[in-house]
Amino acid sequence: MITATDLHKEFNGGAVKALRGVSLTIKQGSFVAIIGASGSGKSTLMNVLSGLERADSGTVVACGQDLSAMTDKQLNEFRREYVGFVFQQYYLLPHLSVEKNVRLGADLAGNKNYLREIEAVGLADKLKAMPSALSGGEQQRVCIARALAKKPQILFLDEPTGALDESTGRSVLDYIAKLKAERGFTMVMVTHNRNIADMADSVVEMNSGKIIGVTDNPSPKSAYEIGW
Amino acid sequence: MVIGIKDGVKLFGISVVCFCAVFVCTFFLNYYIDAQAIDGAVSGELRVLYDANMTSAKFTCAITGGVLCLIAVVMTVFYIKLFIDGNAKRFGILKAMGYSDNKIALSFWVFGLSTLIGAAAGYGAGHAIMPLIYREMTIDGMPAIAINYHAELLAALVVAPTITFSAFACLYAKLSLRRNVVSMIKGGKAAAKSKRRPLDKQHSFLAEMCLSTLAGKKSVVFFVAFACFCYSAMLQMGLTMSDLSSVIMGVMILVIGVILGVTALFMAITTAINANKSSIAVMKAFGYSDKERALSLLVGYVPFALLGFAIGTVYQHVLMTVMVNVVFADVKTVATYSFGVGYFFITLGTFIALYACAMAVYAVRINRVPIKEIMSNE
Ligand SMILES: Nc1ncnc2c1ncn2[C@@H]1O[C@H](COP(=O)(O)OP(=O)(O)OP(=O)(O)O)[C@@H](O)[C@H]1O
Ligand SMILES: [Mg+2]
Numbered sequence: 001m002i003t004a005t006d007l008h009k010e011f012n013g014g015a016v017k018a019l020r021g022v023s024l025t026i027k028q029g030s031f032v033a034i035i036g037a038s039g040s041g042k043s044t045l046m047n048v049l050s051g052l053e054r055a056d057s058g059t060v061v062a063c064g065q066d067l068s069a070m071t072d073k074q075l076n077e078f079r080r081e082y083v084g085f086v087f088q089q090y091y092l093l094p095h096l097s098v099e100k101n102v103r104l105g106a107d108l109a110g111n112k113n114y115l116r117e118i119e120a121v122g123l124a125d126k127l128k129a130m131p132s133a134l135s136g137g138e139q140q141r142v143c144i145a146r147a148l149a150k151k152p153q154i155l156f157l158d159e160p161t162g163a164l165d166e167s168t169g170r171s172v173l174d175y176i177a178k179l180k181a182e183r184g185f186t187m188v189m190v191t192h193n194r195n196i197a198d199m200a201d202s203v204v205e206m207n208s209g210k211i212i213g214v215t216d217n218p219s220p221k222s223a224y225e226i227g228w
Numbered sequence: 229m230v231i232g233i234k235d236g237v238k239l240f241g242i243s244v245v246c247f248c249a250v251f252v253c254t255f256f257l258n259y260y261i262d263a264q265a266i267d268g269a270v271s272g273e274l275r276v277l278y279d280a281n282m283t284s285a286k287f288t289c290a291i292t293g294g295v296l297c298l299i300a301v302v303m304t305v306f307y308i309k310l311f312i313d314g315n316a317k318r319f320g321i322l323k324a325m326g327y328s329d330n331k332i333a334l335s336f337w338v339f340g341l342s343t344l345i346g347a348a349a350g351y352g353a354g355h356a357i358m359p360l361i362y363r364e365m366t367i368d369g370m371p372a373i374a375i376n377y378h379a380e381l382l383a384a385l386v387v388a389p390t391i392t393f394s395a396f397a398c399l400y401a402k403l404s405l406r407r408n409v410v411s412m413i414k415g416g417k418a419a420a421k422s423k424r425r426p427l428d429k430q431h432s433f434l435a436e437m438c439l440s441t442l443a444g445k446k447s448v449v450f451f452v453a454f455a456c457f458c459y460s461a462m463l464q465m466g467l468t469m470s471d472l473s474s475v476i477m478g479v480m481i482l483v484i485g486v487i488l489g490v491t492a493l494f495m496a497i498t499t500a501i502n503a504n505k506s507s508i509a510v511m512k513a514f515g516y517s518d519k520e521r522a523l524s525l526l527v528g529y530v531p532f533a534l535l536g537f538a539i540g541t542v543y544q545h546v547l548m549t550v551m552v553n554v555v556f557a558d559v560k561t562v563a564t565y566s567f568g569v570g571y572f573f574i575t576l577g578t579f580i581a582l583y584a585c586a587m588a589v590y591a592v593r594i595n596r597v598p599i600k601e602i603m604s605n606e
Binding site: 047052053072073076077078079080081083085087091092093094095104105108146150 | 322325327413
């Protein structure tokens with residue numbers, strides 16, 4: 001479970017108010033989708049919830065730990081222990097091959113079976129490729145495999161299918177959903193595609209740094225049932 | 229994990245610099261220690277020759293060894309700093325995944341490895357050339373000076389620098405990792421206090437870009453200037469020394485001066501261009517011409533390169549004057565020194581040619597790299 005209370009976050013000395021009083025509860029093992037206009041604060045919220053960044057005020061309690069009271073070192077350990085992150089900009093390490101990038105995540109969890117994740121995102125034939133030789137969508141899938149291979153208890157995905165076509169997108173989402181059912185992790189996903197939000201247990205809508213609506217979804221759809 | 233093979237190739241520069249410094253120090257210090265062993269056995273007329281010889285050894289060692297060590301230390305420290313600063317993004321990504329600062333920082337021991345390789349090779353080469361040096365320094369009628377192995381030199385010239393530089397690299401890495409993760413992965417730069425002056429209308433966009441490039445990369449600017457300083461000082465000093473000392477010494481110092489100077493210049497220019505790779509790629513994508521790109525990004529370093537060169541000239545002149553005309557004034561074996569105008573122009577000419585060549589070669593090489601590769605290698 002993640003509980004965020006009255007989060008505020010400013011940039012540039014207050015010129016940009018990215019979060020303006022966000023409170024949110026995410027149940028253990030649930031799938032929450034975050035939607036909202038560009039610049040509405042979705043990535044910032046994910047960064048704060050995952051312990052990548054600190055809010056200016058407000059608290060975040062995740063997995064029974066109060067992130068707002070942690071030192072940087074403790075936050076680091078928290079991420080290592082619990083968090084997987086699929087970045088909006090992928091952030092692969094340019095000097096490491098696909099396999100090594102994924103292993104980077106797997107090693108932290110002592111996961112020897114990381115080839116499974118690479119296969120599942122359809123990159124088994126690109127093991128030795130360097131990130132610069134991959135298409136945008138392929139890089140995105142490496143990033144997804146890297147996060148999954150870390151076996152996180154909370155998986156944050158920032159626009160994870162933005163660069164994927166419909167069929168690849170569906171199969172990747174389907175695999176993520178399957179792993180989620182298997183391992184029972186909590187999942188928070190930012191998406192611009194409202195159809196994908198239909199897969200979630202609840203949908204949080206943001207606008208200019210605030211949550212303007214939370215809709216529970218009693219019957220989440222599968223990756224092959226949603227529209228695209 | 230953190231540092232790839234490609235980076236290792238870049239570290240080669242550090243090895244070269246360390247090699248030069250340790251090489252010179254090894255044979256001179258070794259000679260100095262060994263020669264002292266016969267100190268008691270020398271008397272009478274030979275004593276004068278012996279003392280002169282020792283002074284000469286001290287003199288050469290003090291000037292070249294001292295300058296070389298200084299250069300090696302400054303270059304290595306700066307190179308490590310530039311490397312870590314320039315790769316903040318990588319470390320940010322690892323940090324975001326939860327790798328601990330210590331674990332990331334410890335992988336920087338490889339910087340010590342490149343020091344070790346250079347220093348060990350320099351130590352070996354120093355020993356290899358020792359018979360030649362000892363023969364060169366022999367004085368007729370004096371007891372022969374035997375080449376002895378001194379463990380303390382190995383410790384001081386190889387082990388100590390390796391440990392020191394490894395520790396420095398790890399420590400600096402650890403310090404620079406104490407930053408906001410998000411700012412590291414996003415920008416790769418420390419959250420710079422944006423003290424931007426209001427845009428001066430008189431500057432064109434390109435001039436503005438040039439200024440902000442330089443302002444944003446002050447350490448690269450310093451590195452370029454320092455490398456030019458090294459080249460200028462080492463080369464002129466080497467040329468002068470070949471007049472003042474024995475031929476073999478002069479040639480050796482000259483060769484080392486050239487190796488070191490060229491390496492420094494090469495490292496500086498590579499660093500300058502790498503630091504501007506993504507700007508170059510973006511400007512290329514927007515359709516700026518080669519000339520505009522070169523003007524806005526690379527030419528900005530030229531004044532600083534020339535400044536470094538000028539300081540190097542003055543520095544070596546002052547150093548030589550003080551050493552020769554003051555410190556060793558009453559030693560007859562050391563000739564008098566005056567500023568070598570010819571040497572200055574030789575150095576300046578080769579410097580300009582080298583600098584221009586290296587810039588051109590790298591600009592061409594970068595133009596061939598696909599834009600995407602440049603961006604993703606950021
Ligand atoms: N490091 C930063 N410095 C300054 N402003 C920032 C920074 N990070 C985010 N912002 C600003 O905060 C606001 C929210 O940014 P955020 O990245 O959270 O938006 P987003 O909802 O994820 O948008 P998108 O859908 O385009 O990814 C934006 O106005 C952005 O410009
Ligand atoms: Mg975003």
